[in-house]
Amino acid sequence: MTDYRTLRVALLGAGAVGSQVADLLLKHGDELADRAGATLELSGIAVRNLDGKRDVDLPRELFTTDAETLIVGSDIVIELMGGIEPARTQVLQAINSGADVVTANKALLATHGTEIFDAADQVGAQVYYEAAAAGAIPIIRPLRDSLAGDRVVRIMGIVNGTTNYILDRMDTEGADFADVLAQAQHLGYAEADPTADVEGYDAAQKAAILASLAFHTTVPLEAVHREGIISVDAAMIESARHAGYVIKLLAVCERLSAADGEEGESISVRVYPALVDRAHPLASVHGANNAVFVQAEAAGDLMFYGAGAGGVQTASAVLGDVVSAARRHIAGGVGVGESTRANLPTVPIGRVITRYQITLEVDDKPGVLATVAGILSDGRVSIATVEQTVIEPTADATGASARLVIGTHTAREQDLSETVERLAASGVVERVVSVLRVEGN
Numbered sequence: 001m002t003d004y005r006t007l008r009v010a011l012l013g014a015g016a017v018g019s020q021v022a023d024l025l026l027k028h029g030d031e032l033a034d035r036a037g038a039t040l041e042l043s044g045i046a047v048r049n050l051d052g053k054r055d056v057d058l059p060r061e062l063f064t065t066d067a068e069t070l071i072v073g074s075d076i077v078i079e080l081m082g083g084i085e086p087a088r089t090q091v092l093q094a095i096n097s098g099a100d101v102v103t104a105n106k107a108l109l110a111t112h113g114t115e116i117f118d119a120a121d122q123v124g125a126q127v128y129y130e131a132a133a134a135g136a137i138p139i140i141r142p143l144r145d146s147l148a149g150d151r152v153v154r155i156m157g158i159v160n161g162t163t164n165y166i167l168d169r170m171d172t173e174g175a176d177f178a179d180v181l182a183q184a185q186h187l188g189y190a191e192a193d194p195t196a197d198v199e200g201y202d203a204a205q206k207a208a209i210l211a212s213l214a215f216h217t218t219v220p221l222e223a224v225h226r227e228g229i230i231s232v233d234a235a236m237i238e239s240a241r242h243a244g245y246v247i248k249l250l251a252v253c254e255r256l257s258a259a260d261g262e263e264g265e266s267i268s269v270r271v272y273p274a275l276v277d278r279a280h281p282l283a284s285v286h287g288a289n290n291a292v293f294v295q296a297e298a299a300g301d302l303m304f305y306g307a308g309a310g311g312v313q314t315a316s317a318v319l320g321d322v323v324s325a326a327r328r329h330i331a332g333g334v335g336v337g338e339s340t341r342a343n344l345p346t347v348p349i350g351r352v353i354t355r356y357q358i359t360l361e362v363d364d365k366p367g368v369l370a371t372v373a374g375i376l377s378d379g380r381v382s383i384a385t386v387e388q389t390v391i392e393p394t395a396d397a398t399g400a401s402a403r404l405v406i407g408t409h410t411a412r413e414q415d416l417s418e419t420v421e422r423l424a425a426s427g428v429v430e431r432v433v434s435v436l437r438v439e440g441n
Contacts, residue, residue, distance in 0.1 A: 004033050007326055008043040010074035010099075012067055012090055013081035016311035017104060017131075018045070019056040021078060021318050026058070032319070036326035044070045046090075055311060072097055076325045078318060079103040088112050095119045095127070100325040100335065102318055104131035110205035110221045113212070117338045126328055126335030128321035133206045134159055134290045136313035137306045138320075143213040143294070148339070151297040152214040155253040156439060159206040161288035161308040162190045162197035163229050163249040167273070168286050170237050171246055177233065189288050189309070199228035200249065203271045207251035210292070211269040214253055216342040223346040225270035232273050236434050239359060239405055243385075245275035246283045250439055256347065266347045272437060275357055280440040293440075350414035355384070355438035357407050360423065361431040364390060364400035368428045372404065375426060379419030382409040401430060407438075 011022055025032070025042045033039045045058070046067035064070055067090055071077055077094035079101060081087045087108050094101050096119065103109070109116070109132055120127050130140045134157070143152070158164050162184055169180040181198070184190040196202045204226040211219040229249050240247050254268045276283045281303050285291040290308025295301055307313035328335065362368050369388070376383055385407035390400065408416070416435070423429045 002034070004037065004039045005330065006039040006041050007036075007075040007329055008073060009040050009322065010043055010070045010077045010094075011045045012071075012077065012079045012087070014045050014047050014052075014054055014058070014063070015080065015082070016055055017314045017318065018078075018080040019054045019058065020311040020315035021080065022058050022062070023056040024312075024315055024319055025322075032323060036323045037330045038326045040076075040322065040326060043074060046070050068093060071099065074099050075329055076100050076102065076322060078322065079105055079108075080318070081105070082107065084108055084111060088116075091116055092119055095123060095125045098123060098125065100126045100128065100328065102128045102321040102325060104129065104314060104318060106132040106202070106205040106209060110208040113209070114218055120335055121337045124334030126325065128325055129209075130321050131314045131317035133209050134292055134304070135161070135306070135308040135310065136316050137290055137292065137304050137308060138317070139210070139292050139304050140213065142302075142304065143210065144339070147214075147294070147296055147299065150299050152294060153255050153297060154295040155210055155214055155251070155292060156282060157206070157210065157251040157292040158248055158282060158285050158290050159210075159251050159292065159308060160197055160200075160203045160249060161290055162194065163203070164285060164290070164308075165189050165288040166198070167229060167232065167237075167247055167249065170232070170234065171241065172286075174234065174237075177230070198230050200226045200271045203249060203251050207253060207269050207271050210251065211253035211267060211346075212338075212340060214294075215255060215267050215344055216339045217267065217344040217346075218340045219267070219269055219346055223269060225268075225272070225349040227272035229273050231434070236359070236436070239357075240275055240436070243275070243357065243405070243407070244278055245357075245438070246278055247273050247436070248276050248282060248285070250274045250276070250282075252439060254352075255344075256351065264344075266345045266351070268347055268349070268352050270349055270352065274437045274439040276440045282440060350412070350417070352413040353410050354413070355408055355410050356381075356416055357405065357434075357436045357438060358420065358423075359433040359435075360404045360406070360429050361391065361401055361433055362404055363428050363430065364402040368402075369404070371426060371428050372406075372423065375422050376406070376408075376419055379422065380415045381411045381419050383407070384409050403433070
C-alpha cells in the first residue's frame with residue numbers, strides 16, 4: 001500500500017447527507033486515498049445530540065458536541081448542518097484556521113457567500129460547494145471552470161425535487177396538490193414544513209448561486225424574484241396540457257441586452273411556475289429529479305440531469321469536493337477565488353420580456369372579447385391565441401360566464417402586470433384565474 005500523507009477531515013452534521021458522507025469515507029477510504037493522493041482520516045463528527053437517530057450505523061467514538069475543537073487542526077471541514085447559524089460561524093472558524101471547506105449549504109452561500117469567499121481569499125483557503133445547487137448533478141464546476149471561456153446567455157433549471165415531484169404527479173395522474181404534497185412528505189421528499197420548497201425559497205437560493213457563477217457577478221438573494229407553486233391547481237394543469245405545455249417550477253437566470261436609454265447589459269434572476277413546451281427537454285424531467293439547461297454562445301445548448309437530492313446521491317458530490325480539496329493540499333498553493341468581477345446589475349422582474357398565458361373568467365355576453373382585446377392592445381400586449389369555453393352556470397349564478405385562455409406574443413412583464421390589473425377592474429372580467437409565463441421557446 002502506498003504511504004500517503006494523512007489529511008484530517010472534520011464533519012459538521014450527521015443528517016441524511018452527513019451520515020452517508022461519513023459512511024462512504026470509512027468504507028472507501030483506500031480508494032479515495034488513491035484518487036486524492038492522501039489518506040483522508042475522518043477525525044470526528046460534530047452533532048448537537050450524541051444520541052440522535054442516524055440513517056447509518058457509525059462508530060460512536062467519532063461523535064462530539066464540541067465542533068470548535070474538532071475544527072481546529074483539521075485540514076478539510078465538511079459542513080452539512082444546513083441553515084445559517086451556527087453554520088456561518090463554524091465555516092468562518094474553519095477558514096480562519098487554514099482549512100478548506102466543503103459545503104452543501106445553499107442558504108448559507110446565497111445569504112453570506114460574499115463574506116465566506118472573501119474570508120477564504122484572505123487566508124488562501126478554498127470553498128467547495130458542488131452539492132449546493134443541484135444535489136448530485138455536476139453543475140458548479142462546469143459553470144465556474146468549463147464554461148469560463150464562454151459567454152453564458154441563459155440558464156433554466158428545475159432545481160427543487162419536491163416541487164417537481166408534486167407538479168409531475170399533478171400532470172401525469174391528475175392528482176390534487178394537497179394529496180401529492182402529503183405523499184411527498186411521507187416519502188421524505190418534503191419536510192414537515194414544506195414552505196422552503198413550495199414557496200420557492202430553496203430554488204431562489206440555488207438560482208442566486210447559479211447566476212453568480214454563470215455571469216461572474218455577485219447576485220444577492222433579495223434580487224431574486226420568487227414565486228412558489230401553491231396557487232397551481234388541477235384546472236391550470238389541465239389548461240396547460242390542452243395547450244401543449246407542462247407546468248414546472250423554474251429557476252431562470254438570463255443575460256439581458258441594454259434597454260432603451262440604458263448602457264450595458266444586465267441580468268434577471270427569477271423563480272416561478274412556468275409553462276414549458278412538452279417538446280422541450282425540461283418537460284421530460286419527472287419525479288424528484290432535477291435538470292439544469294444552459295445556453296452559451298459558443299457551446300450552444302447543454303443539459304445536466306440527475307438526482308437533485310437524496311442522502312447518498314448528494315454525498316457523491318460532497319466527496320468529489322473532498323477529493324479536490326485533498327489534491328489541492330498535496331499540490332500546495334493558495335485557493336482559487338470566485339470570479340465576480342463582471343458586476344452586472346440585477347434588474348427587477350418588470351424588465352423581463354417573455355410570453356404569457358392569461359386565463360380569465362368573463363361575462364358571457366356580446367362585446368366582452370372585444371373589450372378584453374382592446375385593453376390588451378392598449379397595454380402593448382399582443383394576442384397570439386384565444387380559446388373560449390362556456391362555464392356551466394351554478395344554481396346561485398346571476399348570469400352566464402365564460403373562460404378565456406389567452407396566449408400572448410412576447411411582452412414586457414411590467415406592461416403585462418399593469419394590463420392584467422386593468423382587466424381585473426374592467427367590469428367584464430369576473431376573475432383573473434391565472435397568469436403564467438411561457439419559457440423555453
